Amino acid sequence: MLYSEKVMDHFMNPRNVGKIDDADGVGEVGNAKCGDIMKIYLKVEDDIITDVKFNTFGCASAIATSSIATEMIKGKPISEALKLTNKAVVEALDGLPPVKIHCSVLAEEAVKAAVADYYKKQGKELDEEFFSCSGCCSACEHGEEHTH
Amino acid sequence: MLIYADNAATTAVSKKAVEAMLPYFTQQYGNASSIHTAGQMANKAMQEARADISNILGCEPKELIFTSGGSESDNQAIVSAALLGAKKGKKHIISSKIEHHAVLHVLDKLKKEGYDITLLDVSPEGIVSAADVEAAIREDTALVTIMFANNEIGTLQPIAEIGEICKKHGVIFHTDAVQAVGHVPINVKEMNIDMLSFSAHKFHGPKGIGGLYVRKGIRLSPLIEGGAQERGLRAGTENVAAIVGMAAALKEQVENMDKNAEKLKKMRDRLMDSVLAAVPRSRVNGDRQKRLPGNVSFCFEGIEGESLLLMLDSMGICGSSGSACTSGSLDPSHVLLAIGLPHEIAHGSLRLTFSEYNTEEEIDYIINAVPKVVSRLRDMSPMWERIVKEDK
Numbered sequence: 001m002l003y004s005e006k007v008m009d010h011f012m013n014p015r016n017v018g019k020i021d022d023a024d025g026v027g028e029v030g031n032a033k034c035g036d037i038m039k040i041y042l043k044v045e046d047d048i049i050t051d052v053k054f055n056t057f058g059c060a061s062a063i064a065t066s067s068i069a070t071e072m073i074k075g076k077p078i079s080e081a082l083k084l085t086n087k088a089v090v091e092a093l094d095g096l097p098p099v100k101i102h103c104s105v106l107a108e109e110a111v112k113a114a115v116a117d118y119y120k121k122q123g124k125e126l127d128e129e130f131f132s133c134s135g136c137c138s139a140c141e142h143g144e145e146h147t148h
Numbered sequence: 149m150l151i152y153a154d155n156a157a158t159t160a161v162s163k164k165a166v167e168a169m170l171p172y173f174t175q176q177y178g179n180a181s182s183i184h185t186a187g188q189m190a191n192k193a194m195q196e197a198r199a200d201i202s203n204i205l206g207c208e209p210k211e212l213i214f215t216s217g218g219s220e221s222d223n224q225a226i227v228s229a230a231l232l233g234a235k236k237g238k239k240h241i242i243s244s245k246i247e248h249h250a251v252l253h254v255l256d257k258l259k260k261e262g263y264d265i266t267l268l269d270v271s272p273e274g275i276v277s278a279a280d281v282e283a284a285i286r287e288d289t290a291l292v293t294i295m296f297a298n299n300e301i302g303t304l305q306p307i308a309e310i311g312e313i314c315k316k317h318g319v320i321f322h323t324d325a326v327q328a329v330g331h332v333p334i335n336v337k338e339m340n341i342d343m344l345s346f347s348a349h350k351f352h353g354p355k356g357i358g359g360l361y362v363r364k365g366i367r368l369s370p371l372i373e374g375g376a377q378e379r380g381l382r383a384g385t386e387n388v389a390a391i392v393g394m395a396a397a398l399k400e401q402v403e404n405m406d407k408n409a410e411k412l413k414k415m416r417d418r419l420m421d422s423v424l425a426a427v428p429r430s431r432v433n434g435d436r437q438k439r440l441p442g443n444v445s446f447c448f449e450g451i452e453g454e455s456l457l458l459m460l461d462s463m464g465i466c467g468s469s470g471s472a473c474t475s476g477s478l479d480p481s482h483v484l485l486a487i488g489l490p491h492e493i494a495h496g497s498l499r500l501t502f503s504e505y506n507t508e509e510e511i512d513y514i515i516n517a518v519p520k521v522v523s524r525l526r527d528m529s530p531m532w533e534r535i536v537k538e539d540k
Contacts, residue, residue, distance in 0.1 A: 011455070012462060017528045032492035032531050035452050035471060035480070039530040057531035059454035059471070 003060060004094040010064035015071050018053040024121060027113025030106050036062040038110040040070065044118055047078045054110070061100040065107035068092050073111055078118070084111050149464040151510045155350075155442060156299055156327060156501035157468055161393065162352040168396035169354065172389035180386045181377060190388045197395035204402050205344065206335035207361050213368070213378040214391055217358035218326035219250040220371065221345030224382075225322045225360055226254045226293055228369045229343070230263060232320070233290020240289045242319075244268045244276045244305075245486040246298050251324055252482075255293075264288075273435035274301045274487045278309035285313070291320045296328035296344075300470055300483040300499060301434030302443025304332065311340030320366060326350055326358075330401035331409070331440055336361055348390065352503070353397035357390035408504040412441035415502055415511045419444050426519040429535065433484060433497065442502040446518075447489065450532030451496045451525040453480075459521045460498075465514055468499040492531070 003011070020041035030037040036058030043051035052074050056066040069089055073081040086104035090096050096104060119126055152160070172193065178186030180194050195209070202209045215221045226241075233239060243255055245267045255265045266284045270276050276294055285292070292314050297304050307323055314321035322343035328334060329344075330351030336344055343366065347358035362368050374383025401408075416439075420432050423446060433445040448456070453471030460467055470481025471494070479485070480494035500514065526532040 008458075011458065014528065028530060032495075033490075035491070035495040037530050055528050055530040055533065057450065057529040058452050060458045062452070063455060063528070 002097060003064075004096075006068075006092070006094045007061060007064040007096065010067040010093065011060040014054075014063055014067040016053050016067065016074065017055070019055060020051060020053050023053075025114045025116075025118025027110050027115070027117055029109045029113050030058070030062075032057070035059070036103065036106060038062065038066050038106050040066070040110045040114040042114045042118055044078065049073050049076055049078065049081055058103065058106075059100070061096055061103040062106065064093060065089050065096075065103045066110065069107040069111055078115055081111055082115055084108055149513070151465045151506070151513060153500040153502060153506065153510075153514065154466045154468050155503040155506075156302075156440075156499065158349045158355065159352045159503055160505060161349075161354055162397050162400055164400050165353055165393040165397040169389040169393035172392055176388075180388055181375065190386075194386055194388050194391050197391045200395045200399055201359060202361075204398055205329075205361055206337045208364065211364055212359055212361050213381050214386060215358050215360055215382055216356055217349070218248070218324065218345050218347035221347070221358050221360035222248070222250040222293075222322075222324050222326075223254050224368060224371045225343040225345055225362070226251065226258070226291065227371065228362075228367070229291035229293075229320045229322060230258050231369050232367060233288075234263075236290075238288045238290040240264045240266070240286050242266045242268065242281060242284045242289060242292045242294075244270060244294055246270050246274060246276075246300075246303075246483045247293070247295050248299055248324055248326070251293055251295070263290075268294075270303075270486055272488050273438070274298060274303035274433065274483070275435055275438060276305050276310070278306045278313055281310050282313045282317075285317045285319055289317070289319050291322060293322040293324065296323045296325035296334070297332065297440050297443075298434065298483060299327050300481055301445045301487070302327070302440040302501070303434040304328070304438045304440065307341065308339040314342070315340045327440060330398055331405070331442070333405070336363070342366055348394035348397060351397055351401045353394040354390045357387055357394050359394070404504065409441040411504060412502055412506075415506065415508060416442060416444055419500065419511050419515060420446075422515040423518050426515070427522050430522075431493075433487060433489070440501075442506075444500045444502075446498045446500075447484070447493050448496045448498065448522050448526075449493055450529050450535050451522060453495060453497050455525055456496070456498055456521060459524065460517060463517050463521070465500075465517060468501070470497045470499065471495045 023041040024044040025042040028039040039055045041053045052070045054066040086108040089104040176189050178190040180191040198209045202212050259265045268280050320342045325344050326347045329346035342363045344361040349355040368381045372383045429449040453469030457469050484494035
């Protein structure tokens, strides 16, 4: 099998699928040309992520990484969500095939983009350390120029 | 329930082919090159198979060599024609943008070695124009290689027309007929084909065996050096069981070709019409009529092909997709891009290919399942959300 059981479980039964109409932060990364777009919605109270939903266009691993990433940050403080790495996402899924690692990067970036949006709405400063561009997708404003 | 709808990838070996092969594993296992009785019995079976297949293709037994399959045949045909051309100072090759990688990657390699390669565009329906082939022929053209039927979208190319043009201009014409042999009528002499590649496992024969027809007078170069098998053109002990199985499968397939094609076209057209009617923003790739009887190729906007495949698989349907994620590269299928689809639509492709072993009940099940899976994936797709918003 190409994917681990964990990946297949999160793909076939994705957690936290949906949208939040009155979200406090929304992040969207990826682009249609490359074949994956992730959109994450956050509800935040007292710096705690009380609810999170996602919508994803992409392959099974894109859907599975989005699903597990939302599970990993739900109920956690914002500061902890920012520490979510693609490596942690891969580990939580019991591994991803090498060609699918970029999906986990996208999931990390989608969470960060949603937090960045939350900070922006709150008028808070962004900590540059957490929002550096990996150049892997079109998540940042550099946009198309370094899409795959 | 398991519905196998990926017959362009490979097929089940027919019962007749299996039965024909069995004696050659445990009873008549001699080496076809040996001069003793056991060897000569194997040799006789192999020559009978060669005669049967040649008869079906419309060539002489001497014009047919056995190979390991389509990729090897394509490689040997193209490399041989390129070497023959180079001897006469001809280093130009014409092909199309929708060829199989077994052709395209050989051409890439030849390009690096100094050959000039022209890859023709195809129509939005996925058909190469014979007039374009003629217009591209130059003084130094060594070879035209155009596939008989496309493996992804099933489109049938104007092979007889191209053959006539190549004959007129004295250019060698090779066709990769891996998807076509056993499925549509082929006669190499009537169609002016100089070289033709085929593979047994696409027509209910075993894997790992195929053939290359080469018109008398065109000198092949061996890819594999060694013994004098296949008149020195392909070394290696002949796989007699597989060769016998291939001939049995092809004979059976050709005997039933009309009947099978009729059945498959009916299933194919019903599936295409029903899914197009049930799923908004869906399309069929490739010409609706000029296509293999068993090929259906869809694109669904707003979703990605690999997810679609895996969800269908979980419902017992085995299909295929030309999405980037299934191709192992970052770009979707070169065929879907060549017919003019943008990347975002090409990512959402689904290929379902049938054989006569499929049933109308299976088509019913697929017609019911595909729209459900598409809408499930669309419900969680931000791209679909955008498409719906733009429509309003």
